[in-house]
Amino acid sequence: MxxxxxxxxxxxxxxxxxxxxxxxxxxxxxxxxxxxxxxxxxxxxxxxxxxxxxxxxxxxxxxxxxxxxxxxxxxxxxxxxxxxxxxxxxxxxxxxxLEPFTRHLQNLRLLDILEVNSIEHGSNSSVVVKSDYCPQVLNVLKTYQDVMKxxxxxxxxxxxxxxxxxxxxxxxxxxxxxxxxxxxxxxxxxxxxxxxxxxxxxxxxxxxxxxxxxxxxxxxxxxxxxxxxxxxxAFVISFKLETDPSLLISKSKQALDRYQHQVVIGNLLDTRKREVVSVTKDQENWIRLTDKELSLGVEIESKIVSEIVEKHKKFCSHDCP
Amino acid sequence: MxxxxxxxxxxxxxxxxxxxxxxxxxxxxxxxxxxxxxxxxxxxxxxxxxxxxxxxxxxxxxxxxxxxxxxxxxxxxxxxxxxxxxxxxxxxxxxxxLEPFTRHLQNLRLLDILEVNSIEHGSNSSVVVKSDYCPQVLNVLKTYQDVMKxxxxxxxxxxxxxxxxxxxxxxxxxxxxxxxxxxxxxxxxxxxxxxxxxxxxxxxxxxxxxxxxxxxxxxxxxxxxxxxxxxxxAFVISFKLETDPSLLISKSKQALDRYQHQVVIGNLLDTRKREVVSVTKDQENWIRLTDKELSLGVEIESKIVSEIVEKHKKFCSHDCP
Missing domain, CATH: 3.40.50.10300 (CoaB-like)
Structure with missing residues (x-):
């Protein structure tokens, strides 16, 4: 130690x-x-x-x-x-x-998306998701169940x-x-x-x-x-959240220097959903969403995680050549 | 003013x-x-x-x-x-x-109580509440829908x-x-x-x-x-939460004296789910749950609200005799 x-x-x-x-x-x-x-x-x-x-x-x-x-x-x-x-x-x-999967249904009040289905089952009422919400819920539910299985x-x-x-x-x-x-x-x-x-x-x-x-x-x-x-x-990624743009890079580098881990993801409170900077020993790499991607609902985390996974792969292959 | x-x-x-x-x-x-x-x-x-x-x-x-x-x-x-x-x-x-009604389902993770029901509908899958959870959900859902209607x-x-x-x-x-x-x-x-x-x-x-x-x-x-x-x-009820039992009554009375409203409900952080004191100009009335009531799941709010509703009735009848 x-x-x-x-x-x-x-x-x-x-x-x-x-x-x-x-x-x-x-x-x-x-x-x-x-x-x-x-x-x-x-x-x-x-x-x-x-x-x-x-x-x-x-x-x-x-x-x-x-x-x-x-x-x-x-x-x-x-x-x-x-x-x-x-x-x-x-x-x-x-x-x-927020939790993965459930987060997609976060804006729905549970009791507003359910209804009693007593027609088919007579006295044995069942509770079903209203048909309007079915596609959305079904999609999330199937992925969740697959992951848990x-x-x-x-x-x-x-x-x-x-x-x-x-x-x-x-x-x-x-x-x-x-x-x-x-x-x-x-x-x-x-x-x-x-x-x-x-x-x-x-x-x-x-x-x-x-x-x-x-x-x-x-x-x-x-x-x-x-x-x-x-x-x-292990491969370690930390996060640095700032509100002052002038501090973001220096604070991220400082963290990396101090702790000697692999990546710091820097982000600003106001813009964190459309740009972050990935800081490593050798480089600063801005990850951004275009206006088109934003309008299509692309999530910046898809890009962050792809980059991290790539880096992790390299990290593992260097360790065990 | x-x-x-x-x-x-x-x-x-x-x-x-x-x-x-x-x-x-x-x-x-x-x-x-x-x-x-x-x-x-x-x-x-x-x-x-x-x-x-x-x-x-x-x-x-x-x-x-x-x-x-x-x-x-x-x-x-x-x-x-x-x-x-x-x-x-x-x-x-x-x-x-917490929200009324939904709170009864608070400990359930939404995606854990739902399942895909594709047997009956063929390709048109529906999403239903698992039968184990049906009685609980049904009960809450019916009351909620009645209230909203x-x-x-x-x-x-x-x-x-x-x-x-x-x-x-x-x-x-x-x-x-x-x-x-x-x-x-x-x-x-x-x-x-x-x-x-x-x-x-x-x-x-x-x-x-x-x-x-x-x-x-x-x-x-x-x-x-x-x-x-x-x-x-209007009929106004305020709440006083304390952690020090020796302050509860005096702080509740002080609030009532200062603002001249109708009721202060005093409660201690540790015991708030089984006893509160209702303080009015004329009296202090402890509202308590017995051990039996606690074990049966009686909620102290049922007693608080009953007492408040009684007082509100009297208040209205005094105003318009």
Whole structure:
């Protein structure tokens, strides 16, 4: 273990110790281990996609927290394309954020697309999807069922920052057994700041005490131990979201220099659905949708994932010539 | 207009001016006006239920915001009971929070309960709900369809604090035409703190600048203008959520004294699903579920709403003897 990661590890361990975790985390960890073992045996590539924002509590008995605008679009969409490329996918996402497949039906209220079908079955009423919605639902349903039958997708949830970091570490350690066949696509919007447990008020902050001053500390960066110690042989992609265009490239390069992983995908809040920049050690490559592609509903994730899969192939062939 | 509310109104107007609103707010406002006019003509009582937490942005180009733990259970459940009591309901809720009826199916993943039914229809496949889930879905679906056919329910969404305050005011003003037949059940978890637009950083806060200091100001209280000016004849219920038991009663009474509305429902974070206290000018009345009721799945909202409806009846009969 290098000196720099040793320090980061200590920070992270302290973080885990001061933040308690729900029992569901261990259950998710076990499911991930089983899924990875299964695909190790089948020889598949496994993509680990993280998605959505992390909650950071502001009080011990939490009423308020800091959150992130992300609804998990990038991760949910990309997962579908990784599946199309034949990857098995562990989709670690924020509870109630967008999910692959289901996202296509997100704007439909479930109860508005269903109807009772009592004509054919007499007293044994059945519930059917209204014929207007059938083609749309059918299409998504068939793909989803095919993926699940092949055991190609595992969906795991997190809510708080602690749950995310715990599962990130647990899944990474399990993925390391796959060597370079593991791909980590870290699209989750992880909070940079948090309030340590011992500096948190126990009870709900009272508005009668006037305006509020909050002091937030930096979340330990997990990229260093992840890249160097947890999955040293894997192909790792991180994301950099900015709102200021002048910072995008420099911040992306800085991340790559600092953690020495394979790719940073840089994107701006306003334009993230039509252009991103893929930054590697050797090049910056803008991936863009044309106006025509946008109007046809092409998703930029189809291009991002294609490029990533190409790079991953090369990465694997270099490792094992 | 009283002096005290005049001051609060000025604060609120300033708040609206500095926070821009999406166009969907005007659309929702118009839908509410139409719905209220319809039920004014039919002579129905109308309950205005607010539900879920408000988002408070921390940056101009918002990446991060402060949120509230609420998933909108109290409001969604109570709405169903108001409908059972014959009220028409405007359900103003946070986007992606729980909704009446749909909430019963919340733990089911849509794509896991559907299946393709191609046997009967040959090439014209239909999509049906799997028979295991049929009784549950059927039950909810029938009640929902009945309610919607009678035009008894209008669902409106908000996300940010500004959207919530705008729609609260617009709907209240429209409801005032109903006099005492309007009931406001303000269960939404509204932020007490926010960062004014002119004190907000334009761009995403950088973690490279070290730990974060945030200064939040108090959100203008809208209860005073609401009770005294917007809906002076309506029956108004507010909620007080605390985590410290020693503050619950005093804080609830304080709210009632200050705003002079009809009922405060006090509840503690840990025990809110099995006991609440209904505080009025004359009494404090604990509403509790027994262990037996809890094990049978009785919802405390059924009791809260029954008590509120009784009080509303008396309120209306006192007004028009």
């Amino acid at each position: 290098s000196k720099v990661t040793c320090f980061k590890m200590a920070e992270l361990e302290a973080f885990f110790q001061e933040n308690s975790l729900p029992g569901t985390c261990t259950k998710s960890e076990n499911e991930a281990k089983e899924f990875i073992k299964y695909h190790k045996d089948t020889g598949n590539h496994v993509a680990f996609v993280t998605s959505g924002g992390t909650k950071v509590p502001l009080e011990g008995n939490t009423v308020r927290y800091i959150d992130n605008f992300s609804i998990g679009m990038r991760g949910a969409v990309s997962t579908e394309y990784f599946l199309q490329h034949g990857y098995a996918v562990i989709f670690l996402h924020r509870g109630r954020s 092949k055991r190609q997708l595992l969906m795991l949830e997190f809510n708080t920052l602690s749950e995310y970091l715990y599962l990130l570490k647990a899944c990474s350690l399990a993925l390391s057994s796959l060597g370079n066949r593991a791909l980590l696509y870290l699209a989750a919007a992880v909070s940079d700041f948090y309030i340590p447990k011992d500096k948190m008020p126990e009870h709900k902050i009272q508005s009668s005490e006037g305006p509020l001053q909050l002091s937030l500390e930096l979340v330990p960066k997990m990229m260093a131990p992840l890249v160097m110690d947890w999955v040293p042989d | 009283s002096k005290v509310t005049c001051f609060k109104m000025a604060e609120l107007e300033a708040f609206f001016q500095e926070n821009s609103l999406p166009g969907t707010c005007t659309k929702s406002e118009n839908e509410a006006k139409e719905f209220i006019k319809y039920h004014k003509d039919t002579g129905n009582h109308v309950a205005f239920v607010t539900s879920g937490g408000t988002k408070v942005p921390l940056e101009g180009n918002t990446v991060r915001y402060i949120d509230n733990f609420s998933i909108g259970m109290r409001g969604a459940v109570s709405t169903e009971y108001f409908l059972q009591h014959g009220y028409a309901v405007i359900f103003l809720h946070r986007g992606r929070s 009678k035009r008894q329910l209008l669902m409106l969404e908000f996300n940010t604090l500004s959207e919530y305050l705008y729609l609260l005011k617009a709907c209240s003003l429209a409801l005032s035409s109903l006099g005492n037949r309007a009931l406001l059940y303000l269960a939404a978890a509204v932020s007490d703190f926010y960062i004014p637009k002119d004190k907000m950083p334009e761009h995403k806060i950088q973690s490279s600048e070290g730990p974060l200091q945030l200064s939040l100001e108090l959100v203008p209280k809208m209860m005073a203008p609401l009770v005294m000016d917007w809906v002076p004849d």
